Amino acid sequence: MKWLSFFRTIQAKVIIIYVLLILIAMQLIGVYFVSAMKNSLTSNFTTDLQERAELMSVLAAKTLAGGTDGEEDPVESLQIMVNNLFNLDGAEIQVLDATGRVLTTSLSSQAEYVGNKNTQTVVSRALQGIRDNEENILDDDGIRKKVVAKPVIYNGKIVGAIYIVASMNELYETMQWINNIFISGILLALGLTAVLGVILSHTITHPIKELTKHARAVAEGRFTEKTPVFGSDEIGQLSQAFNYMTSRLREALSQNEEEKEKLASILTNMSDGVIATDEAGRVILMNRRAGQMLGVEGEELAGQEISALLGLAQQEGDALSRGEGLDSRLLEIAPREGDPALTMRVNFTPIHRRDTGITGTIAVLQDVTEQEQLESSRREFVANVSHELRTPLTTIKSYTEALGDGALEDTQLASRFVNVIQNETGRMIRLVTDLLHLSRLDSKEAALRKQKVDIVEMLEDVEDRFSFQMQQKDITAVIDVKEGISHAMLDRDGIDQVLDNLISNALKYTPDGGKITMEAALTGQGMLSLSVSDTGIGIPKKDLERIFERFYRVDKARTRNMGGTGLGLSIAREIVRAHGGHITLHSELEQGTKVTFTLPLVVEGGKSA
Missing domain, CATH: 3.30.565.10 (Histidine kinase-like ATPase, C-terminal domain)
Structure with a gap:
């Protein structure tokens, strides 16, 4: 498993890539080189045989045509020529007459072929005057051989042929030796490539490992650590960019924490209550003031629906879940047993998120108990003032109408009516005076001396x-x-x-x-x-x-x-x-x-x- 995990690393992949690249390149070069070398050696070997056969045909032409002195045996002359001038290791040279009969051979082991007719195809073609005759054969011992046949022409007449069979074993041994050297070179190059790949990949993967380690540190919240910069290349620039990103991220998180603390402080110290819900209408956040107003603790609200908490109707709760804002409303809530009821104004605002839609609701609770009490007191005050003024005014009106209807002529009755009017007028004056005095006290206009x-x-x-x-x-x-x-x-x-x-x-x-x-x-x-x-x-x-x-x-x-x-x-x-x-x-x-x-x-x- 350890090796398997190693082969999954970038270092192993870089080494493998380098080795494969070198291997492929060397294989391509080797195939081309070996093929070219084989063709070159084979071509040179064939050309050498062709030239020897050509030279032999020129030297043997006169002998085969019977142009030698009568005292010298033509066959013996050809034998000396073959043995002394064209002795090749692993090669056999035969001189044939015009009928294809073997006159002499360079190998004593092949002496029994002398006088016999050579029926090889290349011989037949040479005796027909075709000069380019060659072929490759594999003998009974498995040795590759090259066969070349050249016609011998004297005064425009074919008088015989030169037949050469040369072993190519030495040529292939040379090629095998060169192949072995090339394979050794390939293996040595692959070994050096692997070592250089390890060194080179380490220079690449080590900074990446450092980046990975510091990325984990950043993920765990350690923003003070810095990634070492090993150079000015792309990885070095990446390390610098990562350090800059870390510092910016640290600043952003610090600002975020600061803003979060500010928001938490604001929510905690707000005079209004704030309740946040999810898309299903369940409470997920509530500040301390809301808990005080509702008489509950934050732990008690886990998963509780805001509609049940505020006593909303089922239709209103469904509307909140759909993200439909409700109009502000007044609620009467008694937080704890024995405490006076609170009058709260609740404002609902849906929370929108881009590409998501409605994700919850914010409910702001305002304690308007005092305002409602003041409003009630104001209404009661206006009603009381109206009542207090209406009573004497009604009395004054009724008595003045009575005086106007004739009671004025009755001196005793008129005097009593006027006395009542004076008393009611004095009462109104006292009432207005007290109201003015209260008004000055309320507006701080009555300076204390x-x-x-x-x-x-x-x-x-x-x-x-x-x-x-x-x-x-x-x-x-x-x-x-x-x-x-x-x-x-x-x-x-x-x-x-x-x-x-x-x-x-x-x-x-x-x-x-x-x-x-x-x-x-x-x-x-x-x-x-x-x-x-x-x-x-x-x-x-x-x-x-x-x-x-x-x-x-x-x-x-x-x-x-x-x-x-x-x-x-x-x-x-x-x-x-x-x-x-x-x-x-x-x-x-x-x-x-x-x-x-x-x-x-x-x-x-x-x-x-």
């Missing part, structure tokens, strides 16, 4: 202003100023109005013979605490939470008959808030009411009184 105020003197003045009413109802007034309290920086007119409203309410709802107590003390936080308590009829618990709302009355008919506008406690709360204080009310039915407000106790120069 703080001054150093003697607390005891201020409380005694309040008691003096209401002493006549207290005497009429036989109500006892008590002023209790604790030790350490003398002066404070206050808006005297504003605090007087607060105390007057509280004392006025105490007088209205305290029966004859009761007691009203005004107390001044210091809180644990160093604040001035002023309180007005009575022994009156008290306030039901169901009305305590709304007692400071504008135009809110516990006993509407009785309060209106007493001349109240329903704005006294609201004005008192706004004045106390303008001083940086806080006002509270505690009451028990048939046991009395205590209103306490705290103010910063600071004199000029920033010193405590």
